[in-house]
Amino acid sequence: MKYLTEFRNGEIAQKIAREIHAITTRPWKIMEVCGGQTHSIIRNGIDQMLPAGIDMIHGPGCPVCVTPLELIDKALAIAEQPGVIFCSFGDMLRVPGTDADLFQIKGRGGDVRVVYSPLDAVDVAVKNPDKQVVFFGVGFETTAPANAMSVHVAKRRGLKNFSLLVSHVLVPPAMEAILNSPGNLVQGFLAAGHVCSVMGYWEYPALAEKYRVPIVVTGFEPLDLLDGIRRAVVQLEAGKYEVENAYGRVVTFDGNQAAQKLLAEVFEVTDRAWRGIGVIPKSGWKLSEAYREFDAEERFHITGIHTQESALCRSGEVLRGAIKPAECGAFGKECTPRHPLGATMVSSEGACAAYFNYGRFLSAEELASAGSALTGVGRG
Amino acid sequence: MCLAIPGRVEEITTDGLIRVGRVNFGGVVKSVCLDCVPDVEVGDYTIVHVGFAISKIDEKTAQETLALFREMGVLDEELAGEEEQFARAAGRPQSACPDGSCEVEAVKTAVD
Numbered sequence: 300m301k302y303l304t305e306f307r308n309g310e311i312a313q314k315i316a317r318e319i320h321a322i323t324t325r326p327w328k329i330m331e332v333c334g335g336q337t338h339s340i341i342r343n344g345i346d347q348m349l350p351a352g353i354d355m356i357h358g359p360g361c362p363v364c365v366t367p368l369e370l371i372d373k374a375l376a377i378a379e380q381p382g383v384i385f386c387s388f389g390d391m392l393r394v395p396g397t398d399a400d401l402f403q404i405k406g407r408g409g410d411v412r413v414v415y416s417p418l419d420a421v422d423v424a425v426k427n428p429d430k431q432v433v434f435f436g437v438g439f440e441t442t443a444p445a446n447a448m449s450v451h452v453a454k455r456r457g458l459k460n461f462s463l464l465v466s467h468v469l470v471p472p473a474m475e476a477i478l479n480s481p482g483n484l485v486q487g488f489l490a491a492g493h494v495c496s497v498m499g500y501w502e503y504p505a506l507a508e509k510y511r512v513p514i515v516v517t518g519f520e521p522l523d524l525l526d527g528i529r530r531a532v533v534q535l536e537a538g539k540y541e542v543e544n545a546y547g548r549v550v551t552f553d554g555n556q557a558a559q560k561l562l563a564e565v566f567e568v569t570d571r572a573w574r575g576i577g578v579i580p581k582s583g584w585k586l587s588e589a590y591r592e593f594d595a596e597e598r599f600h601i602t603g604i605h606t607q608e609s610a611l612c613r614s615g616e617v618l619r620g621a622i623k624p625a626e627c628g629a630f631g632k633e634c635t636p637r638h639p640l641g642a643t644m645v646s647s648e649g650a651c652a653a654y655f656n657y658g659r660f661l662s663a664e665e666l667a668s669a670g671s672a673l674t675g676v677g678r679g
Numbered sequence: 680m681c682l683a684i685p686g687r688v689e690e691i692t693t694d695g696l697i698r699v700g701r702v703n704f705g706g707v708v709k710s711v712c713l714d715c716v717p718d719v720e721v722g723d724y725t726i727v728h729v730g731f732a733i734s735k736i737d738e739k740t741a742q743e744t745l746a747l748f749r750e751m752g753v754l755d756e757e758l759a760g761e762e763e764q765f766a767r768a769a770g771r772p773q774s775a776c777p778d779g780s781c782e783v784e785a786v787k788t789a790v791d
Contacts, residue, residue: 335682335753388729389756389764402768413764416730418712438729441683445731448697448712455696493683496726496733519682520747548740549726555733557715647756 315525316348319532326352327535328484328620329528330477332470333491334361334648335519341653343521345528353532356484356620357643357650359473360491362438362466363390364614364642364649365573368606370466371396374435376601377464378404378411384427386420387435389413394645397606417449417463424453424461433595436463441493443467443584444558447565450586450593462595465585468571470494471502472582477619478510484620487531489517489524492546499554503542511540518546565590575614575642609634612641617650624654631660682753683728685741688713688721702727705745707758 331337337357340346346355359365375396378385385401392402392413405411410430414420417434424432436446446463453461470491477485490503495516503514513534517527527545534541544550564587571583586594611629616622624630624643634640636652643651654660686702691713693699698713702725709730716732719725724741725732736744748754759767 338753339747389759389761389768392764392768402765405765413761415709415758415760416712418710418730441728441733444715444733445712445729448714448731452696493726493728493733496683520743549734549736551734555715557717558733561715 312348312521312525315522315529319353319525319529320350322529322536323350323353323532324536326354327486327532328354328356329487329489329531329535330356330358330485330620331489331517331524331527332358332360332474333489333494333519334364334646334650335493336360336489336491336517336524337650338648338653339519339521340524341657341659343524345521345524348525349528353528354620355528357617357653358477358488359573359576359618359642360439360470360494361643361646361648362442362468363394363646365468365575366391366394366437366466367572367574368396368608369572369604370464371400372398372604372606373596373601374464375399375401375404376604377433377595377599378409379407380431380599382430384410384412384423384430384432385435386412386414386417386423386432388437390646391435391437395639397604417446418452421449421452421456421458421461424458425456428460430460431598432461433599434461434463436465436467439468439470439491439494440498440562441491441496443562443566444497444555447561450565450590451561453593454590462593462598463586464595465566466571467566467584468573469568469582469584470498471506472579473573473576474514475506475510476576476579476582478506478512480619482621485512487513487535488515489527489531490514492516492518492523492550495544495546495550495554497555497558499552499559500542500544500550501552501554507540507542513540514542516542516544516546516550518549573642574608575612575618577615609640614641614643614649614651617643624651625660627651631655682748682757683726683733684748684754684757685724685726685736685744686711687738687741688719688723688725691721700725700732702732704758705749705754709758 420434507514515527515530566584567587568581569585570580572578613627639645643649686704688700690701700711700713702711712731719735
C-alpha cells in the first residue's frame with residue numbers, strides 16, 4: 300500500500316476499507332466504467348484493500364481503446380494525403396492501425412500534429428487556408444463538448460477547410476450492453492465522474508431500476524473510489540439498486556446544461572462499433588444534419604479498408620469482466636503496451652495496460668490464493 | 680483521456696465568438712473555452728478537459744485533484760506540448776511489430 304499511505308490520507312482509507320470488510324457477507328462484482336478510475340484503482344492498489352470476494356471489473360471506459368481499428372485505418376489514410384494537416388490528441392499517435400500508426404505517417408512525410416484542444420485545430424485551419432485540416436474527434440461525453448465547440452466555431456467562421464473524424468462513444472448504452480450480455484457478471488457500477496460532470500446522472504435511474512443494479516457516481520481519488528465502492532456494497536448487501544452521487548463536489552444531477560444543449564445541436568445519436576465489444580445500438584454520436592459538411596468521412600470518402608483483429612486477443616472478455624488481464628495467454632508475451640494486440644492494451648487507461656504497467660502478472664486465482672494467506676486490510 | 684484537470688482562471692477575454700480564459704494548471708497556463716461555464720469568473724477554479732471548461736469547483740477540491748493527477752503522471756501527459764508528445768511517442772515503438780525491429784525505425788523517425 301505504498302502509494303496510498305504515502306500519498307493520500309491512509310488512515311481514512313483504512314477506515315473505509317475496514318468498513319467494507321465489516322459489511323461484506325458475500326462476493327460482489329462491481330464495474331468501474333472509466334479508464335481513469337481503472338488506472339487509479341490499480342495504481343493505488345485499491346482492489347487489493349478489498350475483501351477477497353469484492354471483485355472490481357474494469358469497464359470499457361477508455362475511448363482510445365475502444366476506437367475501432369477500421370477508424371484508425373481511416374485516420375491514417377486521411378493523414379497520408381497531400382494537402383492535409385491531421386490533428387490529434389497525443390494519445391492516438393501510437394495506436395496501431397493495420398499497417399502503421401499516426402507517428403509513422405508523420406515519419407513518412409504526413410503533416411500530423413498534436414494539439415491540446417480541438418479548438419487549437421480550428422486555429423490551424425484559419426492559419427492554413429490552402430490546406431484541409433482534420434481533427435480526430437474521439438472520446439466519451441467528457442470530450443464531446445470541446446469537439447462540438449470546434450465545429451460550432453468552424454461553422455460560424457465559415458471555414459471550408461476544417462473537418463472532424465468523429466468516433467464519439469456514450470457511456471450509458473455501453474453499461475446497458477454489458478448488463479444485457481449473456482452471462483453478465485456485473486452487479487453494480489461506479490459511474491464515471493467526469494462524464495457525469497457534463498451529462499449529469501439523470502440517465503441512470505432508469506438503468507438502475509430496469510436491471511436492479513446500484514449505480515454510484517464516483518471520482519478518481521483513492522478516497523473517492525473507496526467511498527464509491529463502499530456505497531455500492533452497502534446497497535448490494537441491502538438488496539437496493541439506487542443511483543447515488545459520491546462525487547457531489549463536481550457532479551450535479553442535471554450536469555452542465557449549456558454543454559448538453561451544444562451537444563444536442565451538433566451531434567445526433569448513432570450506432571457505433573466498440574473495439575473489443577462490437578456494435579452497440581445508439582451508443583455513439585455523429586455530426587447532425589446541420590453540421591454534416593464538417594464530417595471528414597463524407598469529405599474524404601475513404602473506402603476499401605479491411606481490418607482483422609488478433610485471434611489471440613481476449614480483450615472482449617476482459618471488458619466484460621469474464622477474465623482478468625493476466626488470464627489471457629498473450630498478456631505480457633505477444634501483447635504488451637509496446638505491441639498491443641487489442642483494445643485493452645492500446646492506451647495506459649486500458650485494463651491490460653494498467654495491469655502490465657503496475658506489474659500485475661497474476662491471474663485471478665493466483666491473486667486470490669496469494670490474498671488468502673494474508674489477513675485484514677491493506678494486504679499487498 | 681476523460682480526465683478533466685482543475686485550474687485557476689487568471690484572465691477572461693473573448694475572441695469575438697467565444698468566451699476564452701487563461702487558465703493556470705499548477706504552473707502551466709493554457710487558453711480555455713469558458714462558454715459553457717457562464718458563472719466562472721477570474722480567480723475561480725474550473726475543471727477543464729481538452730481546452731473546454733466543464734464545471735466550477737472549489738479551491739480545496741481543485742488542489743487535491745491536481746496533486747493526485749500529478750502523482751499519477753497524467754497531468755504532464757494531458758498538458759504536454761506538441762514536441763514533448765512526439766518525443767514520448769518516439770519512445771514507444773510501433774505496435775504492430777512483434778519482433779522489435781520497429782524500434783530501429785522509431786528511433787530513425789525521431790532523429791529525422
